[in-house]
Amino acid sequence: MSSVSDPATWVAQHGDALFRYALMKMRDETQAEDMVQETFLAALKARERFSGQSSEKTWLIGILKHKIIDHFRKHKREQSSDDIESLTEQLNQQFDHTGHWSIPMRTWQEPEQAHENKEFWKVFTVCIAHLPDHLADLFILREVKGLSSEEICKLLDISTTNNMWVMLSRARMRLRGCLDSRWFNRSNDDQNQEAR
Amino acid sequence: MLSCKEIGALLSQGIDRKLSLREKWQLKFHLFICKTCSCYDKQLQFIARSAHRLMQPEKDNQGIPPLSHEAEMRINSAIKQRLGKKENKNE
Structure with missing residues (x-):
């Protein structure tokens, strides 16, 4: 016997949590809504098999996770090897010819406090959304638990794990720049000019 | 000694894979004497922690909007429709 709650109450109970999870990964509201709907409908079909070992929410998130991975599998983006070359080039631009940093780097004051701020x-x-699509997909899929590097490369058509590291390095470098200018630089008006 | 450029790549890879003992020592040594790279290191760690926190389904993040009322209604009616079909079949 299953121990799920009345499906008519699912949206009210879990809709927001599932939607937020999906939105972060899809970065498209309509697609995220579709994922949530598909998840509930799949859960409806499978509810007899709900074992009650995990919470209902964890069970639903698990289904959603599979739906999202399926989505990435079906809608692979074009990824050419040229991208790696230009990414390497962009990474190199952060350094001078001797390999030293050529961009300003300052300490972020009390970063943990930012986590408490909406x-x-x-x-x-916004900074993640501003990454090129293939970098954002990668950065986000890395946070889906239980996916190995090999599986991620396969899903996103990345030819080698080495390429994946280059892409992630670039993604993080860009996020750093974005946060630096959009968040950590806000109170330092005199430094506003140097950040892009 | 590795350059800042090489260290930058290693710092990012340290988030994705287990570094070798040799790589760890190279990092440690470089970070000890290079302020800029230690600064970058801290920022990367912060970004990793933030990403991790953002993706946790348990954390109902206030920064991300909830399901819209329209979507809620649409999904609810899809569920009800499916439930209705099932009941009809059972009868």
């Missing part, structure tokens, strides 16, 4: 999460989400 506005910070908005900025962080």
Whole structure:
């Protein structure tokens, strides 16, 4: 016997959590809504098999996770090897010919406090959204638990793990620049000019 | 000694894979004497922690909007429709 709650109450109970999870990964509201709907409908079919070992929410998130991975599998983006070359080039631009940093780097003051600030999460989400699609997909899929590097490369058509590291390095470098200018530089008006 | 450029790549890879003992020592040594790279290191760690926190389904992040009312209604009616079909079949 299953121990799920009345499906008519699912959306009210879990809709927001599932939607937020999906939105962070899909970065498209309509697609995220579709994922949530598909998840509930799949759960409806499978509810007899719900074992009650995990919470209902964890069970639903698990289904959603599979739906998202399926989505990435079906909608592979074009990824050419040229991208790696230009990414390497972009990474190199952060350094001078001797391999030293050529961009300004300053300490971020009390970064942990930012986590308690709603506005910070908005900025962080915007910074991720501003990454080129294939970098954002990769950065986000890395946070889906239980996916190995090999599986991620396969899903996103990345030819080698080495390429994946280059891409992630670039993604993080860009996020750093974005957060630096959009968040950590806000109170330092005199430094506003140097950040892009 | 590795350059800042090489260290930058290693710091990022340290988030994705287990570094070798040799690589760890190279990092440690470089970070000890290079302020800029230690600064970059801290920022990367912060970004990794933030990403991790953002993606946790348990954390109902206030920064991300909830399901819209329209979507909620649409999904609810899809569920009800499916439930109705099932009941009809059972009868």
